Every structure is written in structure tokens, then in C-alpha cells.
Amino acid sequence: MGYIAARGGTTAIINAEQLVEYLRLQGGSTPLELIQIRDQLRHAVGRAMNEGALYAPMLAALAVKQAEGDSIEASFLLRAYRSTLSRIMPTLPISGEAMRCMRRISASFKDIPGGQMLGPSQDYQIRLLNNLIASETAESVTAVLAAYEQLVDAGMSADGAIGHFPKVADYMRQQQMIAPLPAEPDTSEPYDITRTAISFPCPRSARLQSLSQGDTGCLLTYAYSSVRGYGDAHPTLAELRFGYLPIQVAHPLTGEAITIGEISATECEIVSKAHSVAAKQSTPRFNLGYGFTFGHGEVKAISMAILDSVLTQAKAKGLSGESGPAANEEFVLLHSDGIEASGFTAHYKLPHYVTFEADLKVLDRAREHTTTQSQSRLQEIATRTQEASA
Amino acid sequence: MTTTFQPPSLFETFCTATFRVLLDCMARPGTIGQIPEPSMFTNIPTITIDQQPVIANRFALTSCLSLLDQETRFAQAANSSWIDPQSDINRWVQLRSNCRLSDAPNAQFVYLWDSASSALLHELNPGTLTFPEQSCTAFIAVPEINHTEPTWRLQGPGIDGYCDVGVHGVVADFVTHINATRAHFPLGIDIVCIDTHGKCLALPRTCQISLK
Amino acid sequence: MSTTPEQLYNFGFIDEDSKREVRRQILKAIALPGHQVPFASRDLPIARGWGTGGLQITMAIIDADDTLKVIDQGDDESVNAVNLRRLLQRTTGVTTTVDTTAASIIQTRHRIPEEPMRRDQILVLQVPMVDPLRWVEPNLERATIMHGESDYGRMWVYMYESVVKAGDLRIATQYPVIVAGRYMMDTTPIPRWDVMRLHNAEALFLFGAGREKRIYAVPPYTTIEPLQFEDFRFKTEFVAGQICARCGAQDTFLTSHFVVDSDHADGGHWRSSCSDTSFCDKRVLVNATTQEAPQ
Structure with a gap:
């Protein structure tokens, strides 16, 4: 053996x-x-x-x-x-307005209701390697913590209210810049791609669920392609917030809302100039795209919001010019799951002796065919030459 | 090798064993399978027809139940009429399976208490050309299934040529009603008949039935 | 000494409701031979593309009394087969075997065993690509409509072009077939050698694609017609005179491998032997007892 x-x-x-x-x-x-x-x-x-x-x-x-x-x-x-956990119940719908924000910014207006709050951000750091954290000690850590706590004490608001802000999108709705919320909120349970395979065309809830578990790098690439040139996305950041969101479920017996904890999350809303071509809308309005991630994932949330907006506009036939690959919902959703994509790409490491052997046989036959073909072509040329000279 | 699993509960064991019977019967129409005894189910409510209490075929009802969960919509009918979703028997199924109760056109699974209710099969969802798998599956209780006194001849995938089988004590137009559900393949209703002893005969939509 | 508590998983790893969903879709797949039935496809502790579709089918159908065989490339000892068997055995405790005739469920990648399967056996095939139409129509929404309408014209054009260019139907594995006269089906990367084993067989064949989230089935006694032309018939890989260097079989699917041999100038040489190792081992044993082993 x-x-x-x-x-x-x-x-x-x-x-x-x-x-x-x-x-x-x-x-x-x-x-x-x-x-x-x-x-x-x-x-x-x-x-x-x-x-x-x-x-x-x-x-x-x-x-x-x-x-x-x-x-x-x-x-x-x-x-x-x-996969080993059973799904007990869905949480109640939450609005980003309920978030205890550590950070919220808008790029649409200089001043927004509630004000801009930069919060923990590396955006304006000069990206130099910081040698100091290479040699952190217990003392230096204590010093950093103490310095920040002084700042907190000084900046504490008089009424003790922390981190709750109105939504920029709500202001935009009031001003009729974006479409109003439906009069009756959709109370149907959202699509769950872990329970039902996604099929196309898919509802927006399936799209959002799929994007929010997508690979960050992949969403970034698609969104970037759409804003760089292969698409018609022209996003403006309405609001980006990061903080803690309370999670509630309905009590199984009384139906009463019960808070079961809070999660750290990033939420992003972008507006995109869809008004120029969205013919069906009575009043021209901007289109709103939504992004959400667990934890602090700003690039992913922004990418998701851009893609959501592009896909909504593509469905409504609201894009002009070349819409680009990022406007193809099936293409985006079926290739953005990092776990699926990496699994399949890595599977080429598995043995393929059988398929390769079968491929070899087909290659042999194709070679045979080419040889026979070129031989018969040579013969044909020889015959013609003979005929011509005769 | 170390094993790291919890032993399955009685109900889980019943569900798996029942599924294997359904699988074998569905793959080989004409095969008569034996549904295991659903001993974990007691006190199945009776229903009333013409002021008489009627007992469910426990094999047929519980083998249908073994496939239900919160994602599935279920309905049941007896004596050619649909049973009220609020009735005891529907609540009983819902409580044990977590299924959603539904009207006939939206049901993914139905349990028909008798062959007379096969007159309702045409109300069920046969699926669409693009999604024929979204069609309904019907479990029908019948008095007796055997091979000894054949009444039907079956043909189609899963059958080597043809297969004869006896289904007894059913209404005269039972076969007409069933064949009508499969006139437009790939659309159609898949049917499982189960008798009072738990003998199981599956009739997927590919199966054509002629009377002997 | 500290002991790590082993986590206890559900029998068959996936939860009961997930099993139920797979079961419901399997029954629909059997009622629609060759049609791709969508299923939710849970994430498993095995990577997508490494057999998660076949695994979920096995996990949904397996019973404590089953005897399981897992092969990859026809080989029970191939690394991936070992790994999948390890997961299934740990989470079900079932008996495993390498003997095709002793198994009640066989999970496989890229091969159908050489020994004919019986009616009390189920073959579960792992599927990477589900749709033969993907070559001509990558868009799922449009391909689904094409299947619904039996609109297979473009596939026939594809086949015709391959004949013109390559002098043969240029598909080695994943050979497209028509099942029960209706649906066009991908036969997964089994070699052409195995395709006709699906035709009017005694056993049930279940196909699972985890990443693509589809289940399909070929019931027993169901017709399988490979796509072919009057003047270009479907041919297997069989080459007259082929022989297994180990067991001497002249009618099996062979794969090549390098044999280290210090006497040889290149440090070894290439040999062909049966890809179905359990079948080959059995023949070697028979040959040894009857003293007819080839050199």
C-alpha cells in the first residue's frame, strides 16, 4: 500500500x-x-x-x-x-436615535441640531508610528487615564444628559430633502437569510442583513468603484454615529418591551443625488442609504450605506450613465461574504486528482483533434496546389 | 474517538426515524413504509363531525408535525372543510411545533383527516414555474394501505417500471383529485398517505396513478 | 491538572430546526428530480466549499443506527474525507466504515463508488457549482427563469461550440444531464465515468451545495441523459487497455501518482491506480489469496 x-x-x-x-x-x-x-x-x-x-x-x-x-x-x-445556537426571538426594532453616542458627525451641514461630536477618532491623527506605546508601563497608562478623566469632569454637562442626539435624517425629512417615512411602519418580520436562502429579486431587509455581515474589504471595494467612476453614486454623509444601542425584546407573555442589554455599534446614513432621474417621484428628493455594523466600523458602515443607496436607485431605475458592477444587486450580495469567498477560494487546496485526470483526458482528445485538423488542412493545401499546377 | 454530542430526545429520535421513512417512501413511490409509534404524543384533541367525536390518525398527524417549525405554515381539514385555526386541534399542533397557522392557499403543509377532504387539494399552492418547490405537501389519513390487494398502479421516477399498491376505504374520486394536482409538472402537490397502522405511501407529484 | 470541559453539541451538530429545513427541502428535491431547491445553509465549523452542503444533508438525515463512509477523490484516507468523518463521528457517534457495501450513508466528493449501490444506501454528493447554466448565464435570477421554462437553447449552443473547437464535448467533469426528461442538472465534479451510474440506479442520490445554498436529488430509477449530439455521443474517459497498477482492474476510474523508486533515473516513476481505494484494496486482497496478483 x-x-x-x-x-x-x-x-x-x-x-x-x-x-x-x-x-x-x-x-x-x-x-x-x-x-x-x-x-x-x-x-x-x-x-x-x-x-x-x-x-x-x-x-x-x-x-x-x-x-x-x-x-x-x-x-x-x-x-x-x-449555528449551534437556536434563534430564540427577534429583537424589537430600534432606532439609531436611541444610541448613547460617543461620536456623531455630519458632513452635510456645518452645524446640526445637537452639534457635531468628534469623539474617539483617528481621522485627524498624523499617522506617525507612536514609539511611546511601544514601551508602555503601568505608570504611563495610569497617567493617560488620569489626564483623560480630568477632561471628562471638566466637560460634564449640567443636566447630566449624555450622548443622545436627534437624527440628521429626521431634520432632512422635515425639510422634504429626502422621502418621508411611511405613515404605517412595516411591522412584518424582516427577511432572515439564515433561515431562508436569499433569492432574487430580494427585499431590502435581506440586502441589509447580507451587507452588514459582508467582508469589510469587499464592501469597500464595491462602494469605492461606484464613487470612483464605475457607477453613478454621489454620496454625502448625512450622519455617522458610534456608541451604545439598547436592545429590547417583547416579553413572551405580556408583550411588554424589555431591555436586555446594549451593544456597541456604528450607524451611517448617506444621501445621494437621485433627484435628477428618479422620474416616478412626485417631488424630486435625495435618496437615503443605510449602513450598520456591530462595534466601531466606520469604513464598513459608510461603504454599506453607499451600496444600499446605489442598489435602491438601481432598482428604481434612478441611475444615469454606466451604473457599474456595484449596482448589480445579485453580483454584490453573492460575492461579498468573506467567509464564503475565502472558503471557496481556499478549497482549491483540496485534492482534485479525479477532476484533473478527467481534464487531462479531454485535453488529450482536443490535442488529437487539433492534430487531425491541421493534417487535413495540410492535405487540403497540397491537393489545391496540385490542382493549380495541373 | 471522543464524542461530543447530547443524546437526542425521544421527540428528536421520532422525527429522524419518521423522516427516514418519508425519505425512502418519497424516493420510491409504491414502497410502504412504517411510521414509528409517536409515543411521546398523548391527549391529541378530538374533533367533532356530525356531532360525533373523531380521533386523529396519530401516525399521520404527528409525522406531518415532525417537519414543522416556526418557519412553516400549516392547515388541516376534515370532512371536506378547513378546520378553524383557533380550534383546539390547531392550537395543539402549534404548541408542539411552533408552526404558524394558515389559510389553505398559503399553507406549506396540510393534514387531511380523511380521503373525502382530497376534494380540497385544488385550493393548495402548487408552486410556480421558477419556484416549484414552494408548493404544499399534504398528509392524508386513509384507512388501509397494503400490497396484498392492489387497487392502484403507480408509475414515475423512483419506480422500476410500475408498482401496484392497495389503498382501501377511500372515496371514489380520491385518485381523480390526486391526479389533478399533477397535471402541470413541475407544479404540483406532493402527497403522503398514512393508514391507521402507520403504513406510509408517498405520492410525489412525479407519480402518476391509474386505477387497476 | 486542569480539565477543559468539552462543549456538548446537538446530535448531528446543527440544531433541530435547521435539520427540519434541510429535510423539507430534500423531500421537495426528490419530488422535483434534478431541480435545484434553495435552502438556508447554516455555517458549519468547516469552510464553505469544503463539503458543507453534503455535510448538512448527512447531518439532517443521519440516525444513530447508520453506518457512515466518507470519501474524497474515491479515497477514505484523503485529508478532507478524514476531517469530515471526524466531525460527523464526534457529533453523532455513528459507526464508520471504508467498505462501500457495509455503509448505509456514503458522503463523497468527486466520485461515485465503483461497487454498485443498493436500495438501502444513500449517496450524498458534495457540490461546489450547482447550475450547468452558469457557463452561459451567470445571473441567478435569469438562470432560474430559464430552468422554469426549460429554456436550454443557449446550453446546446455552448455544447455545439465546444465540439467545433475541441472535437469533443469539452466538459470533463460537472457534465450536464437531463433528469427525468425535464431539468438540466450539474453532475458535480464527478468524472464522465460516473455519470451513467446515476441512471436508473437502485440507490438514492442527494446533492448538497452549502455555499450556493442548493439541494437537489436523483431518485432511484430515474432517467439521466447526458447532453450529446447524434454525431457526437457522450464518451467516458475510458481508454482501451487501461489497467490499475495495483489490483489489475481494467474497468475502473484511474488516477496517476508518483512512485518513489531509487533505481529509477528521475527518482521514481508515474503509475495509475483505482481512485476508489476501498474497492482496489478489496481486489488486492482477493488477488493475494488467489495468487493472481499482477507484478
Whole structure:
């Protein structure tokens, strides 16, 4: 049996698992604690949660550790874990207005009701490597914390109200810049792509669910393509907010709304100039796109909002010029899941001996065919030459 | 090798065993399968027809129930009329399966208490050309199914040539009603007949029935 | 010494409602031979594209009494087969086997076993690409309508062009077939050698595509017609005179592999042997006992 290739699979895969563990630990450094990952790698944790479609910071920290920082692998671990949990009940609809904001900005107006709040942002940092955090000590950490707490005390508002702001989109609705909300809110349960396979055309709730668990890099690429030139997106950021959202469910017996906790989340709304061509609308208005992620994921939320807006306009035939690949809903939604895309791309590592052998046979026949064809062509030319000279 | 699973509950075991019977019968129309005893279900409410209490065929009702969950819409009929969603028997099914109660055209699963109710089959959703799988599946209780006294001849995928089977104690136009559900393949209703002993005969929409 | 508590999963890993959904779609798939039935397709602890569709079918149908065989490329010891078997065994505790004739459920990638399957057996095939129309119509919405209307004209044009260009139907695996005279179906990357094993078979064939979220089925005694032309018939990979270097079989699907051999100038040489390793092993054993083993 010695000459059958790739046998002994069992031993090989168990050894491979051990080697991965060894590589992670061989440097002898102190093992990372989950709490350190949760607090100090919060973007990695947030990305694992939103692409893994499960809000669980400590489990996400574990996933990031186990995946050695690979974001798709970490979200894959969380997704697989999610399948083992039964879906108990949907939460009640929440509005971003309920968010306890740490940050909210608008690019549409200089001043907005409630004011701009920059919050925790790296946007205006000069991107120089910071040597100071390379050598942090307990003392330096204490000093940083104390300095910030002084700031907080000084800036505390008199009434103690923190972080609640009206929505810029609501102001825009009042001013009839964007379409009003429907008189009767849609109370039907949203589409759940984990329960029913997505089919096209799909409802907007399926699109939003699909985008919000999409790969950040992928959404970014599609949204960017649409604003750079392969599309008709002209977004303006109405509002971007990051903070804590309370989550409520209906009590199973009384139906009463009960808050079960809060999640850290990013919400984004963009307006896009759809008025020029959306013929069906009675009054020309801007189109609104919506983006949402667990954790602090601004680029993803903005990309999602742009794509939502582009796809809504594409459906309403409101785009002009070349609409580009990002306006193709099926194309965007079926290729933006990082876990699916990476799984399938990686599957080419699996053995394909059988299919390759079959391909070889077809190649042999094609070669034979080409040889016969060129031989018969040569013969034809020879015959013609003979005829001509005769 | 270490195993890391919880042993399945009685109900889960029943659901899996029942599914394997349904799977085998659906793949091989004419095969008579045996639905396991649904011992975990007691106190199935009776219904009243002509002031008489009528008992459900526990095999037929519970094997239908084994496929239901919160994503499925269910309805049932007896004596050629649909049973009120608010009735005890519908609440009983809902409480045990978490299913949604539905009207006939939207139901994905129906349980028909008797062959007479096959007159209602035409009200069910046969699916569409693009989504024929969205059609309804009907479980029908019949008095007796056997191979010893054949009444029908079945043909179609899953059958080597033809297969004869006996379905007894059913209304005269039962076959007419069933065949009408499969006149426009791929649209159609898939049917499972189960007798009082739990003998199961599946008639997927590909199966054509002629009287012997 | 600290002990890590092992997490307990549901029997068959996925939850009962997810199993129920797969079961409902399997029944519809059987009632619509060759038609692709959408299913929600849960995320598994195995990557998409590595057999998650086949796994979910197996997880939804498997019973504690089943005997399971898992193969990849026809081989029980291939790394992926080992891995999937490990997951199924851990979460169900069922008996596993390498013997095709002893299994009640066989999960496979790229092959149908050489030994004919019986009516009490189910073959679960892992499917990467579900729709033969994808080559001519990548848009799902439009392809679904084409299937609904039996609008297969463009596929025939594709087949015709391949004959003109390559002198053969230029499809090695995933050969398209018409099932029960109605639906065009992708046969998954099984070689042409295996395609006609689906025709009027005794066993039930279930196809699962996890990433593509589709289930389809070929019931027993169902006709399978490969796409072919009057003057260009469907041909398998069979080459007259082919022989397995191990067991001497002349009528099996062979794959090539390199054999290390220090006597040889290149450090070894290439050999062909049965891709169905369990069948090959059985024949080697028979040959050994009857002293007819080829050198």
C-alpha cells in the first residue's frame, strides 16, 4: 500500500493542528489574555463580530486569538459557533436615535441640531508610528487615564444628559430633502437569510442583513468603484454615529418591551443625488442609504450605506450613465461574504486528482483533434496546389 | 474517538426515524413504509363531525408535525372543510411545533383527516414555474394501505417500471383529485398517505396513478 | 491538572430546526428530480466549499443506527474525507466504515463508488457549482427563469461550440444531464465515468451545495441523459487497455501518482491506480489469496 499517494490523512491533519499551536507559542512570549484582546484590539474584535454576525465580545476576542489575528478566520469561527445556537426571538426594532453616542458627525451641514461630536477618532491623527506605546508601563497608562478623566469632569454637562442626539435624517425629512417615512411602519418580520436562502429579486431587509455581515474589504471595494467612476453614486454623509444601542425584546407573555442589554455599534446614513432621474417621484428628493455594523466600523458602515443607496436607485431605475458592477444587486450580495469567498477560494487546496485526470483526458482528445485538423488542412493545401499546377 | 454530542430526545429520535421513512417512501413511490409509534404524543384533541367525536390518525398527524417549525405554515381539514385555526386541534399542533397557522392557499403543509377532504387539494399552492418547490405537501389519513390487494398502479421516477399498491376505504374520486394536482409538472402537490397502522405511501407529484 | 470541559453539541451538530429545513427541502428535491431547491445553509465549523452542503444533508438525515463512509477523490484516507468523518463521528457517534457495501450513508466528493449501490444506501454528493447554466448565464435570477421554462437553447449552443473547437464535448467533469426528461442538472465534479451510474440506479442520490445554498436529488430509477449530439455521443474517459497498477482492474476510474523508486533515473516513476481505494484494496486482497496478483 506504500505507493498510494496522500494516505495517512488522519495522522497528517492531527500533526498539522499541533504544529499550528506550536508556531503560535514557540516564541515563549506571555500568552494573550482575552480581556487584553477585547480592550486593546477592539477593531479586530468588532470586525470579527460584524462579519461573524454574532455580538459576543469575549467570544470574538477568543476567535481573534485562535485565528492569530486573521480577520476572516476569526469571523468564520464566530459564524460556525452561531449555528449551534437556536434563534430564540427577534429583537424589537430600534432606532439609531436611541444610541448613547460617543461620536456623531455630519458632513452635510456645518452645524446640526445637537452639534457635531468628534469623539474617539483617528481621522485627524498624523499617522506617525507612536514609539511611546511601544514601551508602555503601568505608570504611563495610569497617567493617560488620569489626564483623560480630568477632561471628562471638566466637560460634564449640567443636566447630566449624555450622548443622545436627534437624527440628521429626521431634520432632512422635515425639510422634504429626502422621502418621508411611511405613515404605517412595516411591522412584518424582516427577511432572515439564515433561515431562508436569499433569492432574487430580494427585499431590502435581506440586502441589509447580507451587507452588514459582508467582508469589510469587499464592501469597500464595491462602494469605492461606484464613487470612483464605475457607477453613478454621489454620496454625502448625512450622519455617522458610534456608541451604545439598547436592545429590547417583547416579553413572551405580556408583550411588554424589555431591555436586555446594549451593544456597541456604528450607524451611517448617506444621501445621494437621485433627484435628477428618479422620474416616478412626485417631488424630486435625495435618496437615503443605510449602513450598520456591530462595534466601531466606520469604513464598513459608510461603504454599506453607499451600496444600499446605489442598489435602491438601481432598482428604481434612478441611475444615469454606466451604473457599474456595484449596482448589480445579485453580483454584490453573492460575492461579498468573506467567509464564503475565502472558503471557496481556499478549497482549491483540496485534492482534485479525479477532476484533473478527467481534464487531462479531454485535453488529450482536443490535442488529437487539433492534430487531425491541421493534417487535413495540410492535405487540403497540397491537393489545391496540385490542382493549380495541373 | 471522543464524542461530543447530547443524546437526542425521544421527540428528536421520532422525527429522524419518521423522516427516514418519508425519505425512502418519497424516493420510491409504491414502497410502504412504517411510521414509528409517536409515543411521546398523548391527549391529541378530538374533533367533532356530525356531532360525533373523531380521533386523529396519530401516525399521520404527528409525522406531518415532525417537519414543522416556526418557519412553516400549516392547515388541516376534515370532512371536506378547513378546520378553524383557533380550534383546539390547531392550537395543539402549534404548541408542539411552533408552526404558524394558515389559510389553505398559503399553507406549506396540510393534514387531511380523511380521503373525502382530497376534494380540497385544488385550493393548495402548487408552486410556480421558477419556484416549484414552494408548493404544499399534504398528509392524508386513509384507512388501509397494503400490497396484498392492489387497487392502484403507480408509475414515475423512483419506480422500476410500475408498482401496484392497495389503498382501501377511500372515496371514489380520491385518485381523480390526486391526479389533478399533477397535471402541470413541475407544479404540483406532493402527497403522503398514512393508514391507521402507520403504513406510509408517498405520492410525489412525479407519480402518476391509474386505477387497476 | 486542569480539565477543559468539552462543549456538548446537538446530535448531528446543527440544531433541530435547521435539520427540519434541510429535510423539507430534500423531500421537495426528490419530488422535483434534478431541480435545484434553495435552502438556508447554516455555517458549519468547516469552510464553505469544503463539503458543507453534503455535510448538512448527512447531518439532517443521519440516525444513530447508520453506518457512515466518507470519501474524497474515491479515497477514505484523503485529508478532507478524514476531517469530515471526524466531525460527523464526534457529533453523532455513528459507526464508520471504508467498505462501500457495509455503509448505509456514503458522503463523497468527486466520485461515485465503483461497487454498485443498493436500495438501502444513500449517496450524498458534495457540490461546489450547482447550475450547468452558469457557463452561459451567470445571473441567478435569469438562470432560474430559464430552468422554469426549460429554456436550454443557449446550453446546446455552448455544447455545439465546444465540439467545433475541441472535437469533443469539452466538459470533463460537472457534465450536464437531463433528469427525468425535464431539468438540466450539474453532475458535480464527478468524472464522465460516473455519470451513467446515476441512471436508473437502485440507490438514492442527494446533492448538497452549502455555499450556493442548493439541494437537489436523483431518485432511484430515474432517467439521466447526458447532453450529446447524434454525431457526437457522450464518451467516458475510458481508454482501451487501461489497467490499475495495483489490483489489475481494467474497468475502473484511474488516477496517476508518483512512485518513489531509487533505481529509477528521475527518482521514481508515474503509475495509475483505482481512485476508489476501498474497492482496489478489496481486489488486492482477493488477488493475494488467489495468487493472481499482477507484478
